[in-house]
Amino acid sequence: MHKDESDLKLYEEHFGCPVEFGHHQNEILFDKSITELVQPRKDPAFSLHCLDECKKIIGRLKQRSEIVSQIREIILAEPGYFPTATEVAQTLECTTRTLRRKLSNDGTNYQAILNEIRSEIAKDYLKFNLPIEQIAGMLGFSEASAFSNAFKTWESISPKDYRLNNR
Secondary structure, X not given: OOOOHHHHXXXXXXXXXXXXXXXOOOOOOOOHHHHHOOOOOXXXXXXXXXXXXXHHHHHHOOOOOHHHHHHHHHHHOOOOOOOOHHHHHXXXXXXXXXXXXXXXXXXXXXXXXXXXXXXXXXXXXXXXOOOHHHHHHHOOOOOXXXXXXXXXXXXXXXXXXXXXXXX
């Protein structure tokens, strides 16, 4: 319904697709493949499955201090969402600085715990043969290449090679 086409290029650059003005209604069209993406927080059955998998992951991870166990549970509490260190500290009713200090005393940090969990989840998803791009998105990466680089750092092997070796 917008009629001013003077900023057409700006809109096209922002959205990364063709934009048209002057229609009788506003519409946004998406590629059909987007509707096939898994949204764990929208599907109750899949969400329960994810929670069960998260509990299995917690059991597989080596046991550390109580604070590390609490942080793992907070991170895995909502499938598909990875809270920030600040959000975790708020949940634990402490400051981010206190959280960092407690983790430092245990010889770890928030990013290391988050990476450990993401690595375990990624390994599970790779076994289910999910596309690398989809796994990247589900783990909060904006690009498949960023996920692949992170996975190589965590596991010293590419996701593709991990998948081939663990069939």
